[in-house]
Amino acid sequence: MKLSTRTRYGMRALLELALAYNSGPLQIKTIAQHQNISNKYLEQLVAMLKTAGLVRSIRGPHGGYVLSKAPKDINLVDVFKTLEGPVLTVECVDDETVCENHADCITRRLWSEINEAILNVLSNKTIGDLVEMNDKNKQKNSYQI
Amino acid sequence: MKLSTRTRYGMRALLELALAYNSGPLQIKTIAQHQNISNKYLEQLVAMLKTAGLVRSIRGPHGGYVLSKAPKDINLVDVFKTLEGPVLTVECVDDETVCENHADCITRRLWSEINEAILNVLSNKTIGDLVEMNDKNKQKNSYQI
DNA sequence: TAAGAATACTACTAATTTACTAGGAATTTA
DNA sequence: TAAATTCCTAGTAAATTAGTAGTATTCTTA
Numbered sequence: 001m002k003l004s005t006r007t008r009y010g011m012r013a014l015l016e017l018a019l020a021y022n023s024g025p026l027q028i029k030t031i032a033q034h035q036n037i038s039n040k041y042l043e044q045l046v047a048m049l050k051t052a053g054l055v056r057s058i059r060g061p062h063g064g065y066v067l068s069k070a071p072k073d074i075n076l077v078d079v080f081k082t083l084e085g086p087v088l089t090v091e092c093v094d095d096e097t098v099c100e101n102h103a104d105c106i107t108r109r110l111w112s113e114i115n116e117a118i119l120n121v122l123s124n125k126t127i128g129d130l131v132e133m134n135d136k137n138k139q140k141n142s143y144q145i
Numbered sequence: 146m147k148l149s150t151r152t153r154y155g156m157r158a159l160l161e162l163a164l165a166y167n168s169g170p171l172q173i174k175t176i177a178q179h180q181n182i183s184n185k186y187l188e189q190l191v192a193m194l195k196t197a198g199l200v201r202s203i204r205g206p207h208g209g210y211v212l213s214k215a216p217k218d219i220n221l222v223d224v225f226k227t228l229e230g231p232v233l234t235v236e237c238v239d240d241e242t243v244c245e246n247h248a249d250c251i252t253r254r255l256w257s258e259i260n261e262a263i264l265n266v267l268s269n270k271t272i273g274d275l276v277e278m279n280d281k282n283k284q285k286n287s288y289q290i
Numbered sequence: 291t292a293a294g295a296a297t298a299c300t301a302c303t304a305a306t307t308t309a310c311t312a313g314g315a316a317t318t319t320a
Numbered sequence: 321t322a323a324a325t326t327c328c329t330a331g332t333a334a335a336t337t338a339g340t341a342g343t344a345t346t347c348t349t350a
Contacts, residue, residue: 061295063348084146130252192328205326206325207320
């Protein structure tokens with residue numbers, strides 16, 4: 001299974017915004033430069049985060065983006081689902097109607113277990129936790145995330 | 146993240162072979178019929194399992210495929226990696242050289258944790274465990290897996 | 291009030307991957 | 321030798337990814 005750049009870039013962008021929380025908006029341009037990714041592409045990713053209500057935008061000069069909630073209130077499941085889509089896509093895991101044998105299907109249970117395991121990692125963490133881990137690391141360049 | 150039909154079909158095929166373990170070879174045709182999937186497609190998936198040493202083939206009339214080891218000796222990690230590829234693909238998780246900031250990168254740690262969580266589910270299980278679960282279910286049609 | 295800086299919106303595209311289909315060669319049994 | 325089976329290779333339509341591109345809109349400030 002492959003994690004899309006969408007999710008990886010988007011997560012890093014959010015982390016940057018969290019590091020700049022309460023210090024005014026951060027611009028796409030700035031983040032893109034730090035992360036060394038395409039301006040225009042990041043624009044689209046951040047738009048997804050905005051639609052999901054995770055960030056707020058401020059237009060015009062000195063505008064940019066800010067987190068719409070405190071880092072500790074942004075759960076990683078929500079970020080992941082916004083950027084990547086469902087955690088593990090196997091139709092039958094979420095939809096009982098696709099297969100008559102839903103209740104008894106053994107492989108389905110396996111996929112469900114994996115699904116739960118991933119959810120478990122993500123739902124126990126917030127962007128705030130990532131920030132804390134980053135702080136503990138205390139390195140030369142705090143923008144290398 | 147999406148689980149490919151490759152992995153889903155392949156896992157079900159292996160489970161069928163495990164249910165028929167010690168009762169002679171099972172043909173592609175038969176499995177494909179039971180599972181309601183394309184003959185030719187399944188042929189290719191089983192070829193992958195063969196290359197990985199998980200099944201053995203017998204050519205000619207009355208031929209088919211058999212597990213190359215006892216179900217309890219076939220770990221699900223191996224099956225998954227054979228069919229789906231690396232568990233969670235993020236270059237930096239496995240390759241330390243892609244990113245200078247490897248040691249300190251927080252998002253990388255997150256992906257690693259997810260990777261571990263999935264591995265943990267899979268490496269603790271064998272095809273034999275799936276067979277046991279299936280037996281416990283004891284349903285009308287034992288081929289509905 | 292005009293210029294400029296930023297986001298917002300929409301469309302396009304090359305490359306890759308997926309999920310097959312198709313055809314015939316090789317092998318084995320009866 | 322005929323038939324049944326696996327083995328091998330090639331092709332392909334559809335979807336997805338990872339962008340690029342252009343222009344419209346909004347807001348600030350001189």
